[in-house]
Amino acid sequence: MRENLQQIRNILFENATIPVERRMLFLKTREGEYGEHDQFIGITVPTLRTIAKSYL
Template sequence: MYTEILKELLSLKNEKKRLIFERFFKTKKGEYGEGDKFLGIDVPTLKKIAKKYKDIDF
């Protein structure tokens, strides 16, 4: 199931939004978000995916 979710997330990645999110959340070396990774998927889309898989066990 993990692989299925990961494939779905990767299919939705958005390079333009990823760059905006990285800049907004200060992910460069020495900044407070250093090391954080983004796919560029907006929150409403992530919520839809979370709802879809809410009943699975990990």
């Protein structure tokens, strides 16, 4: 199971296409904003759904 999780994590990071600057603006993760300590890898929902379907 641990190998599957690592494999999924690697696939997600390989498919992350949204630049850091854009993620920070859209998701309000700068200092003092509501998502200040949240971390996002920058993957779009359609891509995420495609990856998830392959594991169902």
